[in-house]
Amino acid sequence: MAEAGFDLCGIARARHLGEQATRLSEWLDKGYDSGLSYMHRNVDKRLDPALLYEGAESVIVCAANYKNESWDQQSSINPRISSYAITQDYHTSLKDGLNIVLARLKEEYPDLRGRCFTDSAPVLEKSWAIETGLGWRGKNSLIVTPRYGSFIFLGEIIIDAEADIYDHPFTDDFCGTCTACMDACPNKAIVRPYVIDTSRCISRLTTERLPEGETTATGTHGWIFGCDICQSVCPHNRRTPHTDNPVFKPFLKPADCGKEFWDNLDRIEFDNLCGTTPMARTGFENIKKRAANFFADTASQDED
Numbered sequence: 387m388a389e390a391g392f393d394l395c396g397i398a399r400a401r402h403l404g405e406q407a408t409r410l411s412e413w414l415d416k417g418y419d420s421g422l423s424y425m426h427r428n429v430d431k432r433l434d435p436a437l438l439y440e441g442a443e444s445v446i447v448c449a450a451n452y453k454n455e456s457w458d459q460q461s462s463i464n465p466r467i468s469s470y471a472i473t474q475d476y477h478t479s480l481k482d483g484l485n486i487v488l489a490r491l492k493e494e495y496p497d498l499r500g501r502c503f504t505d506s507a508p509v510l511e512k513s514w515a516i517e518t519g520l521g522w523r524g525k526n527s528l529i530v531t532p533r534y535g536s537f538i539f540l541g542e543i544i545i546d547a548e549a550d551i552y553d554h555p556f557t558d559d560f561c562g563t564c565t566a567c568m569d570a571c572p573n574k575a576i577v578r579p580y581v582i583d584t585s586r587c588i589s590r591l592t593t594e595r596l597p598e599g600e601t602t603a604t605g606t607h608g609w610i611f612g613c614d615i616c617q618s619v620c621p622h623n624r625r626t627p628h629t630d631n632p633v634f635k636p637f638l639k640p641a642d643c644g645k646e647f648w649d650n651l652d653r654i655e656f657d658n659l660c661g662t663t664p665m666a667r668t669g670f671e672n673i674k675k676r677a678a679n680f681f682a683d684t685a686s687q688d689e690d
């Protein structure tokens with residue numbers, strides 16, 4: 387696992403996640419998906435891996451710790467960027483790792499077939515992370531693992547083979563009476579424990595491309611891409627180790643990137659620095675506009 391870049395791994399028997407149907411449909415009915423139309427598609431496949439991959443017998447979930455030094459070092463005077471967004475795009479790095487794991491399994495069991503997933507298909511990855519014993523669902527809706535907290539990426543492999551032994555689902559909930567993430571969320575996007583209204587979530591608001599003519603998304607509290615607030619206040623993330631995986635080494639230090647840096651950043655430099663990060667998908671113009679808007683807001687507040 388380590389050579390494929392993963393820190394945790396679990397396996398569960400593939401099954402229809404019927405108990406998640408009500409939770410998912412209530413969330414969609416309330417509009418908490420904020421118009422993400424893909425969430426409404428393939429609900430049946432989301433609940434049943436056998437509809438996603440014919441012959442599915444087992445689901446493997448792999449997790450990679452990506453915690454880097456940026457997680458609690460955000461500046462109030464410079465634009466903030468989520469710590470996951472200043473590293474190589476996890477879609478690429480995780481997929482590579484999952485393919486290594488699958489190739490190894492095929493070496494061992496030549497008849498085995500499987501398919502890898504990294505946000506690329508309707509998989510209820512958090513439910514499968516619980517099912518495979520990796521961690522519990524925190525009140526901020528993220529999976530929290532005892533060893534690495536919630537700064538983890540998840541990837542899945544659905545295979546057509548049964549395992550000799552399966553992991554036990556994670557049944558504890560170590561959030562207890564803590565509500566730190568709910569209290570800290572500036573937009574009150576955690577509408578109740580375990581439920582996020584993504585239309586209020588800064589992470590959602592800042593990772594989409596800006597609509598034509600719009601210069602900023604409102605209510606982003608200094609974040610220009612992603613948001614780490616509810617993770618950085620979580621007590622389970624305080625003592626977890628930083629990753630030593632070079633793939634998740636940060637390309638820049640947002641706390642040190644002031645107005646001069648953002649004003650001078652051109653497309654070539656952006657591509658050099660951020661071309662392989664998740665920010666590349668949002669695009670140079672959008673990131674520049676958000677940074678410019680941050681400094682314009684700051685300047686107008688200073689005048690007031």
Ligand code: SF4
Pocket residue numbers: 526570571572573574575576582586587588589613614615616617
């Ligand atoms: S990511 Fe930010 S905005 Fe979204 S729920 Fe967490 S604290 Fe709130």
Ligand code: SF4
Pocket residue numbers: 524525526530560561562564565566567568616619620621622
């Ligand atoms: S901050 Fe507290 S309530 Fe939120 S996920 Fe962490 S332990 Fe759970």
